Amino acid sequence: MTSASTADTLPACPECREEYTYEQGALLVCPMCGHEWTAGEADDAAASAQVTDAVGNVLADGDTVTIVKSLKVKGSGSGTLKIGTKVRGIRLTGDAGDGHDIDATVPGFGRMKLKSSIVKKVL
Numbered sequence: 157m158t159s160a161s162t163a164d165t166l167p168a169c170p171e172c173r174e175e176y177t178y179e180q181g182a183l184l185v186c187p188m189c190g191h192e193w194t195a196g197e198a199d200d201a202a203a204s205a206q207v208t209d210a211v212g213n214v215l216a217d218g219d220t221v222t223i224v225k226s227l228k229v230k231g232s233g234s235g236t237l238k239i240g241t242k243v244r245g246i247r248l249t250g251d252a253g254d255g256h257d258i259d260a261t262v263p264g265f266g267r268m269k270l271k272s273s274i275v276k277k278v279l
């Protein structure tokens with residue numbers, strides 16, 4: 157193995173999942189479907205798109221989740237959001253710096269922000 161080939165480490169095509177990716181300058185190219193992208197782009201997308209719940213399921217906009225950790229809700233009286241509460245149609249907002257990365261309308265509480273670490277996706 158004296159070759160400096162990087163074929164083994166190039167990512168599969170994000171479009172068609174074929175693994176014949178080759179490098180063309182700064183671009184990664186898929187000969188199967190013709191898709192061109194940059195490694196940096198793919199990394200950024202993966203890093204910002206992957207929001208996981210308490211057990212590692214990847215969450216997406218519109219998912220239904222249940223609360224796995226009861227928590228006191230500030231600003232709407234003195235309610236406690238109970239374990240098992242079902243929340244439909246979550247929206248991923250990205251972590252604003254305080255760990256809250258989900259925007260959702262919670263039954264009985266209205267619209268609020270949640271942490272992905274205290275929800276579990278309903279599969």
Ligand SMILES: [Zn+2]
Pocket residue numbers: 169170171172173174186187188189190191
């Ligand atoms: Zn492809």
